[in-house]
Amino acid sequence: MQPDSAVSVPTESPVVRGEADVPAQRPAGPEDGELVARLRQGDEAAFARIVTSWSPMMLRVARGHVSTDASCEEIVQETWMAVIRGLDRFEGRSSLRTWVFRILTNLAKTRGVREARSVPMSSMSPFAPADEAGPTVDPDRFRPADDRYPHNWTPVGAPVQWQPGPEQAAVAGETRRLLGTALQDLPERQRAVVTLRDVHGLSSDEVCAALDLSAANQRVLLHRGRARLRAVLEEYYRATGKVTS
Amino acid sequence: MTEDTRRPGMTISCQEVVELVTDYLEGELDDATRAELEAHLALCPGCDTYVEQMRQTIEELGHVPVDTLSEQAQEDLVAAFRTFHSPRSPGT
Numbered sequence: 001m002q003p004d005s006a007v008s009v010p011t012e013s014p015v016v017r018g019e020a021d022v023p024a025q026r027p028a029g030p031e032d033g034e035l036v037a038r039l040r041q042g043d044e045a046a047f048a049r050i051v052t053s054w055s056p057m058m059l060r061v062a063r064g065h066v067s068t069d070a071s072c073e074e075i076v077q078e079t080w081m082a083v084i085r086g087l088d089r090f091e092g093r094s095s096l097r098t099w100v101f102r103i104l105t106n107l108a109k110t111r112g113v114r115e116a117r118s119v120p121m122s123s124m125s126p127f128a129p130a131d132e133a134g135p136t137v138d139p140d141r142f143r144p145a146d147d148r149y150p151h152n153w154t155p156v157g158a159p160v161q162w163q164p165g166p167e168q169a170a171v172a173g174e175t176r177r178l179l180g181t182a183l184q185d186l187p188e189r190q191r192a193v194v195t196l197r198d199v200h201g202l203s204s205d206e207v208c209a210a211l212d213l214s215a216a217n218q219r220v221l222l223h224r225g226r227a228r229l230r231a232v233l234e235e236y237y238r239a240t241g242k243v244t245s
Numbered sequence: 246m247t248e249d250t251r252r253p254g255m256t257i258s259c260q261e262v263v264e265l266v267t268d269y270l271e272g273e274l275d276d277a278t279r280a281e282l283e284a285h286l287a288l289c290p291g292c293d294t295y296v297e298q299m300r301q302t303i304e305e306l307g308h309v310p311v312d313t314l315s316e317q318a319q320e321d322l323v324a325a326f327r328t329f330h331s332p333r334s335p336g337t
Contacts, residue, residue, distance in 0.1 A: 039330065040330065041330075042326075042327070042330040042331050044323055044326060044327055047322075047323060047326045047330075048319065048323050051314070051319050051322050051323065052313070052319065055313050055314045055319070056311040056312060056313040059312055059313065059314070060311070060312075073314065073318065076314060077314070077318060077322065080322045080325075081322075081325060084322075084325055084326050084329050084330070085329065087329075087330065135260070135263075135264065136263060136264060137260070137263045139260070142258070142259060142260045150258065151258035151259060151260040151261065152258055152259040152260070152289070152291075153259045153289075153291040153292075157291075158259075158290070158291030158294070159291055159294040159295045159298060160294065161294050161297075162298060162301065165301060166301050166302075166304075166305045167301070167304065167305060172305075172308070175305055176305055176308050176309055176310075179302070179305055179306055179309050180309045180310065183306075183309065194306070198303050198306035198307060199306050199307065199309050199311060200311070201307065204271065219267055219268065219271060219273065222267055222271075223264075223266070223267035223268075226267060226299060226302060226303065227263070227266075227267075227299075229302050229306070230295075230298050230299050230302040233298070233301075233302055233305075234298065
């Protein structure tokens, strides 16, 4: 092992991209002080765990600022290198995760500006695009204004329970595949917010900070994206007849 | 009941509920709206199912496969960590 090459390798190494069934997609636990202590003691396993656990989320955050896979990977690798180098100076005023996150977003924003990405998340139009306005459920599913129960579900419009539930083994593979595809089809800003919130488990505050969104805007994007994904599952159940009625 | 649209749960329509569901799940509704929405869910199987399906959708999104760094890139980072933080040769 050549120490010098080990240090310089990460930003230059060929990176193969792949789907990872990461066991800990969700944020790490609150044992922050202990984690930092372990890292400072040189606990490689602890470091490897947070790299495995946090890198997928970090790649997705980077994606909000730059446009290529290669740039995203380099940003994440640079972030980890900065963490390695700065660990001894980390003062613990925020959680380790928040600190890593801040390094990441700073690097990603700087890189995004440098690459002059055509439509960065941060330069949002104050006017909502067409796909961010209007009802999220087909208005025809509700009774008209002059009905006895105005704007309530019609008998055929009301949602029916999904059987078996999407988490059941019989359908889970298919529902998750469908959701993965449907996520890719969402408008970029909705996709970014829903993926970070619901796939990677970031908090709303973290998503707002990472993507330069207001809390209200984050919620609108989350709402529209989730509603669309629910509708995709609903369509799957309707088409396959897997519903109670 | 038919005319009593001021009854708890009836001052809000299903079409309004589906647009409030995210604010509800995010805990962003004021107390009065939240109470009204919950009263509506208790009365309305359609909306109750809608909210449940939103929860199911969110839950399943947590299982969608994600991209990550390659094994090699992760190993390189661990090697770099070792160089800086080895217990035997303290870093810079």
